[in-house]
Amino acid sequence: MLLALVLSSLSCAAPARNEEFFGKTDPPPDNVMRYISGDEPESLDPHLSSGQPEARIFLALYEGLVEYDAKTMDPVPAIAERWDENNDSSEFVFHLRHNARWSNGDSISARDFVYSFRRGVAPETLSRSASLAFYIRQAENYNQGAVFVRDPKTNQFLLQKDFGGEANVIPLSETPLNAATGEFKPSAAEPTPDKDTAFHQLMHSPERLTLPGAEKARQAALAKNPKLQEAVAGKEFVPVKAEDVGVEAVDDYTLRISLRQSTPFFLGLLANQFFRPVPQKVIETYGRDWTNPGHIVTNGPFKVKAWRPYNELTLERDPMYWDAANVHLDGIRFFPMADQPTMMNLYRVGEVDAVANHAIISAWVDEVRYKKDYMAAPEAAVIYMVMNTTKPPMNDIRVRRAFDLAMDKETALKWRKIVKPLYGITPHGIFAGYPEPKERKFDPVKARQLLAEAGYPVIDNKNGTFSCPSFPIEQVEYTFPTAASNKITAEFWQAQWKQNLGITVPLRSMEFKTFVDSRSKLDYKGMAFGAWGADYMDPFTFLGNFYTPENDNNTGWWDKRYVDLLDEANRNPDRGKRYELLGQAEQLMMDAQPIIPIETATVNWTKKPYVKGMYPNAGSLFPWKHVYFERDRSKWDSGTPSLVATTTDNGGVSFPGN
């Protein structure tokens, strides 16, 4: 009887589904945005949460030196009005605006940023994204608890260059300051470099030698270098302190940051939530509890009104915000939710105004993509498979290449409908002017040939199928984190390998945390799922994963030539040449095939047509101050709004409207 009820009501309601938009489109009576942000935020402390759901919330609560442009995600001035960059991007000076304030009325100064950066990399903070700041001088050493070596008699520190520990190329931020005019490009606004300080002199002197802070590690390092061991005798070890980190408040509104190497993408990096300021006084008063709704102080366009975990985070507009006049919404209600169908159901019924990215699972895409409220645009995120190059049979490059060539990604593209196949590690179509790696298309014949060369001949069963009995199938499986979409894709690849190579790779789905653990320890057999979203808008955020064999490498592959190419690229001030070098590095890596690239993601979300100022940019991060509800139906968004930036006086931002 229940069934009859279901069927009858559905057939009555079926016509309602042929509208242009997906579900109800009545704007709410008030000016409060209801948005599904993703998983429940771990914390409202920008140093402690590194995920994308939290990032979206932080863009409403905190504002950094720079902010993302709503369409292109380029860094635009925020708390910093303007800045100077030295000739090899190893030192930056920021000039802050004078009218920026915290939500409790206190004004924001350069000292706030010095405190925040120091706190972020402080070992006690236990920030998991501290590595983003390791480009700053001594930040990594401070974070790892390293020590300087000082002679107690002369108070001189031992220097890196005396013990061969120096990099091949010294960044301009480390060269002595006599060559000051060579360092900065004088401009009309800034004809001479800024005021000098003792700290600045220090930054421009040769790098000090550091040793690991932990006893055992230090002994091991010393044992390797007898000259060092001898020099260290009789000296004292001075821990690297917060004050040694290369950030300095030259005065109340001038901030200088010294980097340890050329970092041309540093400005884009600064928009990341990690670099947004946190209120020193509040943290020192309340400690861990400083983010409780009663205590928390923020500096963004909105402030916290209430927080019911797992249910709703309610924000209201902050009148103390320096640009409050240009903030349109009166409040935002963030609903934490990770289940895609539930998200879309709520959206459809009109309970929310927009949903997080990747809300629509592939099976629904056909039903949703032609609706006018569907947002399709390339995303700065890639999906690939990592292979464990430390264990056979995947340690043989021919086997790895064979598995790559046996996958028909072009067909998968058609099947998934909204993503593009990928042939490298950087996302396709995101970085203008970047040379994309060579396309290795689907070639099952070559794949079988490679496998045979590697010692695992593929037998043609003559009935349209293949088999490969010599392949050590018990040493290979494909592991992925448990999720509906992952399972479907995994099964597709399994079918591909079976059809083209005659190998049925076992599938293993693991709960997410177990999966990440197993993958980073190189515990997994054969192949595993991999995905990476950009931390900042530069190819290096993807290429840098393979800079060391540890951390997010997950494959065990490492090549010095690759690292050298990356370093050379970063030192190059010419953007075109830099991209070229990065491209060469990427090609080198893809030729070695430690991964099987699969696809560039698409943003894939929906927003109601009356929500304007919110663009499907490559990172799905929205500066909320620009968002507003349009009540005039004729001005509603119909389709994906254009992401082409229209330039205006403040460089790249144009609002409201398209």
Place this chain on the structure above:
Amino acid sequence: MLRFIIRRLLITIPTILVVITLTWGLVKLAPGNFYTTDKSIPRAIRQRIKEKYGYDKPWYVQYAKTVWPIIRHLDFGISLKYQGQSVTSIIVRSLPVSAGVGLMAYLLALIVGITFGSIAALKQNSRWDYASMAAAMLGISIPNFVVGPLLVLVFSLTLYWLPPARWDGLFSRHTILPVLTLSAIYMAYIARLTRAGMLEVLRSDYIRTARSKGLRERDVVIRHALRAGLMPVVSFTGPALAFLLTGTVVVEKIFALPGLGNYFIQASLNRDEPLIIGIVAFISITLLLMNLLVDIAYAFLDPRIRY
């Protein structure tokens, strides 16, 4: 009676301790830990995290550190995943959601179930009886994760009457579908139990005596029969609570409710040790206490039982 209660309460304490120990052991065995994210963490930071939470100490030290505060002042510590939130505050915050939905569902189930079950028993073998029992059978057989989405499909996604998910306070439109979903299976069980219990009692001697004394049927039913006939329902309440928990987890997942069940699943997936232990301990205490209450109620209902 009093001695019985005291004895049971005393036994509860070591039982809970054993439960906590077992849970702690199981969580320790599980691979993965709470600070894993999809971007891996530099080794030194990981080491520091380990030191802070004491994971590098031997197991008995970790055990003592976990259990001693619980014994002394019921301090279950701070959640590892939800920075700065104490386990107790999380439980206190999410309990009203789960308990609210659960209680409302159970009450609804009791009202509907007992009514229909009694009617079925009184009009045995009639159309009422068969219809009610068939419906009850259906209720037991259709899993709640089928009922829930079907209800959502009809009342929310098609008719747009009710919201398909989320929580807005106990007495809001958002509660209707979860309560209905959760109560379906209990309605069915309770109806069947009531019917069976009532049938047994209605046939017994003392009811025949009551009837032959000339008491009105209504008095017979309500004052005599129901009391004894409800015993199976009362005894069902114990294990029903265990079911209620898992049923609540499913309902909370389908409707995205911020309740204890949802937190529990998240905590297990996150390997959030203090939260897991806290919730497990809380559930155990509740179950044991409820079982005790049920035993006491049993004694009231059936004067033959004596402790």
Place this chain on the structure above:
Amino acid sequence: MKEDPPEIRNTTNGESDLIHTPPEFAVAEGDIHVLPEDEFVAGTSLWKDAWRRLLKNKLAVFGLIVVTLTAIISLIGPPLIKSATGYTYDYIPSDVMLIKSIPPFKSAAGSFSWSHPMGTDNSGRDLLARVLLGGRISLMVGIISTFVSLIIGVSYGAIAGYLGGRIDNWMMRIVDVLYSLPYVILVIVLLAVFRSSTAVGQLILLFVALGSVSWLTMARIVRGQVLSLKNQEFVLAARATGVSTGRIIFRHVVPNTLGPVIVYATLTIPQVMLTEAFLSFLGFGVQPPLASWGSLAAEGIQNIGIFPWQLIFPGVTMALTLFSLNFLGDGLRDALDPQMRT
């Protein structure tokens, strides 16, 4: 003898505790020597009586038929379908068009076709084949897990009940404690620590995990029964003749508890199937490309707003089977209960 009612009471339906096995049925097969003359007087045995009563119960018969049909269809169905339409449960068509639908629902891909009588799932796999496979696996999980729990529970309960005293006390305390352990954790740990790379291995783990959860109530029931049986005369007789304790428990006492045990087992199977479905929700149940009704329902729920048939078909099939199993269980219980109820 002063029984402890709360112990027997904790069953999932209160009815079985009201069964008190009358003495006349507590006969162990090997202990009675039938004199030749008595053979003509022999009445029907307990089992034949029960069977007759069962057959009289229409609903139970219906249940029995459906269950048997389901079992048969699960066994021979997939090969049949394969020869009829060419689809197996794991075949993903490489031509990208999928999601065939069922009227009155529509999908962008296409409408009804006889080659997919139940439509397809999100990857294009035939739903009918998957539902049939799901039947196989769900039933298998249900039956084998119940069997596992039966073995553990009966032994445990019989030993506890027979030995009595402090051993009994401690054994039941352990049961109490285990009752309070939320099994989600148990299963997560179990399935994570003892990894299995093959789908079959995963299934076996599942059997063990599920079986180890449901034995508790079985143990309680059996213990209750044994408590009431152990002072019967036939037991005293066996002890007097020097039969070892083990044999007494397993060859004399346990067979007489089989009535409620069978009933409870038949009622456990649907519970276990429901539990397995719940675990599939979390991704710990059956792994791809296999499917069980539970995992199919979990997949179907994802698409309830757009492709409702993906939930309706497995859901209805599952409900129907559980329905029948419950009827069967009810019928068995009524049949084995000497006090006629209906």
